[in-house]
Amino acid sequence: MKSPESSIRDVLAANLRRERVRRGLSLSKLSQLSKIGKATLSQLESATGNPTIETVFSLSRALEIPISDLMDARHSDAVTVVRAAETEVLSGEGVDLRALHRIEASGMIVEVFDQQVRADGRQRSLGHAGTEHTVVQSGRLVAEVDGRRVDLGPGDYIAFDGRLPHSYAAPEGPVRSVLLLHYRSGRHEAADQPNSPH
Missing domain, CATH: 1.10.260.40 (lambda repressor-like DNA-binding domains)
Incomplete structure (x- = not known):
């Protein structure tokens, strides 16, 4: 990227x-x-x-x-390889994110992130544009979306409207997951993304 x-x-x-x-x-x-x-x-x-x-x-x-x-610095090649050691980490109060790739196709934008939730940390969000998808790779993740708590383990998946207030926590140790954010193409359509089915 x-x-x-x-x-x-x-x-x-x-x-x-x-x-x-x-x-x-x-x-x-x-x-x-x-x-x-x-x-x-x-x-x-x-x-x-x-x-x-x-x-x-x-x-x-x-x-x-x-x-x-x-x-995104907007670089593109026929083959995209993102090396962990060469990717900067964007950190928050409880999560470290590495931006891996941006995909644009069929009127949609999908952003792919490597997400690590730190042990005993909690990452809160008031909401943002797009629909959020998380697939847990390892550890136990506690997601709270608009007041609803969901416990997730390895292989589990959650999706929700990113505009809703939400948080992630890792009460039993660090969690590794893949975070996907998707939007409709267009500068002002991102905030109008409909709810994703759960």
């Missing part, structure tokens, strides 16, 4: 500025929409800030765009 020399900070800085300017938003207005301080946004746009999962998801929600529109 990005060349080794382009960092998460650099890619986010360029994409955030492009998306903000495209919408005619001032830093103050984006701060109001995303609930992120104006100074923090300024640092992110100058590639001097320290982006977190919470920050990126808040920006995705405020701008109504897929996460990868903020994180």
